[in-house]
Amino acid sequence: MKALAFLGRGIKRSGLLGFVFPVLLLLVWESLSRFGIVRASLLPPPSAVALTLRDLARSGELLGHIEVTLMRVAFGFAGGTLAATVLGALTGYSDLWRRLLDPLLQAIRSIPSIAWVPLFVLWLGIFEASKDTLIAVGVFFPVYLNLMAGIQQVDRKLVEVARVHGYRGVALVRYVLLPATLPTYITGLRGGLGLGWMFVIAAELMGASEGLGFLLIDGQQTGRPAIIIASILLFGCFGKLSDMALARIGQRFTGWQDSFKAAKEKEANASDRSGLQAI
Amino acid sequence: MLRIDRVSKRFENGLAALSPVDLTIERGEIVGLVGTSGCGKSTLLRIACGLETPTTGEVILDGEPVTEPRSEVGIVFQEPRLMPWLTVRQNVGFALSKFSKSRRGPLIDAALHKVGLTAFADALPQQLSGGMAQRAAIARALVARPSVLLLDEPFSALDAFTRLGLQDHLLDIWREDKPTLLFVTHDIEEALVLSDRIVVMRAKPGRIHAQYEIDLPRPRRRADPRLQVWKERLLQDLDLVAA
Incomplete structure (x- = not known):
């Protein structure tokens, strides 16, 4: 009993708390298939999924699929982010450009992005270009909206301080607007990346000869649920990993934020900083 | 005048x-x-x-x-209006964009010394009390010797x-x-x-x-x-x- 309590405390401290439910779920799932409560041909146990993954990895096939999908997301994300950053900065900074461009972009936004697929295929062919473009469209809007809103919401009082000290145009953007907007911009990037992963599946489901999305379809057509589940898990892992990486990068630049979460973290190591609070 | x-x-x-x-x-x-x-x-x-x-x-x-x-002409507002992403030292230096890099350091040091914030030069605004933040704002207003x-x-x-x-x-x-x-x-x-x-x-x-x-x-x-x-x-x- 004591050992269990000790284990519990250890888990709580080490930040492994998030793994408790997934591990329980895996155990339940494994036993359901093992004891024949569900049919393994429909829901293979996690161990079978792991074996399938191993086999795919051994044959070298898996790495190829992962690489193709990652490249698509990377290209789409880069393209979408670039366009969104330029247009978002423009419409956020300038009233004129916002009134010129934003209504059109908002109208385009209300078109479900998948609807573009036939057109992109017609224009750009069935290979990479049309897929990358679709992903870029998905990435574009969260980044664009967050950046524009972020710039507009920059504290007028800080902008005034900058004006008093002679900051204008590019200098104002570089030294005040950009750093002030960074937190919302990074939120936008994370949202965009999430949509990028969604759209890469859409693109690959609709016609691809490689990639994790292709693996999904392949599993369906050949009646191998283990492959489907394995690809779903891989999507989840890479989505989560890439988001974590982005969040980590973001944290480096936005550590100055005075937020609820930051306050809680500060409390945790208050002892070594308490000197600063005294005046 | x-x-x-x-x-x-x-x-x-x-x-x-x-x-x-x-x-x-x-x-x-x-x-x-x-x-x-x-x-x-x-x-x-x-x-x-x-x-x-x-x-x-x-x-x-x-x-x-x-x-x-x-x-x-230097100005101090009702609120400190410090850039939250800059340290106290960088905030004071914010007023010196037109000065050469080599001249900035001594001016910032002097201004921080004047308002008694030398020890907090590397702190972020969120770590300062209201009075300290306002002193930092005064240092920023004074640093260019208006x-x-x-x-x-x-x-x-x-x-x-x-x-x-x-x-x-x-x-x-x-x-x-x-x-x-x-x-x-x-x-x-x-x-x-x-x-x-x-x-x-x-x-x-x-x-x-x-x-x-x-x-x-x-x-x-x-x-x-x-x-x-x-x-x-x-x-x-x-x-x-x-x-």
Whole structure:
């Protein structure tokens, strides 16, 4: 009993708390298939999924699929982010450009992005270009909206301080607007990346000869649920990993934020900083 | 010398914030602007530093008209308005973008020393108390060695003890370089402790109602009975006590 309590405390401290439910779920799932409560041909146990993954990895096939999908997301994300950053900065900074461009972009936004697929295929062919473009469209809007809103919401009082000290145009953007907007911009990037992963599946489901999305379809057509589940898990892992990486990068630049979460973290190591609070 | 010459301000919505105002402030003088809210004192200050353009008239500093913010004029706002992503040192340096890199360091060090924040140079604004943040803002306003320092209710957001401390501190700083000080306040005692001259403004439309040379010796004690006499008189001017 004591050992269990000790284990519990250890888990709580080490930040492994998030793994408790997934591990329980895996155990339940494994036993359901093992004891024949569900049919393994429909829901293979996690161990079978792991074996399938191993086999795919051994044959070298898996790495190829992962690489193709990652490249698509990377290209789409880069393209979408670039366009969104330029247009978002423009419409956020300038009233004129916002009134010129934003209504059109908002109208385009209300078109479900998948609807573009036939057109992109017609224009750009069935290979990479049309897929990358679709992903870029998905990435574009969260980044664009967050950046524009972020710039507009920059504290007028800080902008005034900058004006008093002679900051204008590019200098104002570089030294005040950009750093002030960074937190919302990074939120936008994370949202965009999430949509990028969604759209890469859409693109690959609709016609691809490689990639994790292709693996999904392949599993369906050949009646191998283990492959489907394995690809779903891989999507989840890479989505989560890439988001974590982005969040980590973001944290480096936005550590100055005075937020609820930051306050809680500060409390945790208050002892070594308490000197600063005294005046 | 800072000369405000027939300056008036009418906002775009037609509201007259200031009827023509004339005010001349000598170099090194400390002038307090008092008045109830809406009398245009903050507007006058914003015009004086070039943040707003007057509808008529002009502001002349040492013979040159002020039409946009200039480094000879420093300003401290009611809130510290520090950039939250910059350290105290970088915030102070923010005012030195036009100075060469090699000149910045010593100027920043001097300004931080003046306001007593040397030990907190690398702290972020969120780690500072209200009083320290406002001292950092004063350091930023002073770092480029302006000849005029404008302060818009600089201590009104602080607690009473911090406020008293910073009033004395401001006078210490003033004694070093003797910049011209023009400050807006709601606090009559603050105006009396600090000012060589008090300008009383009244609203509808904003105008100068009266000016008084405060000839009390320095350093001034807040409990000085003569200060209380002045206080009574100024409150009467503002219609805040029965005459």
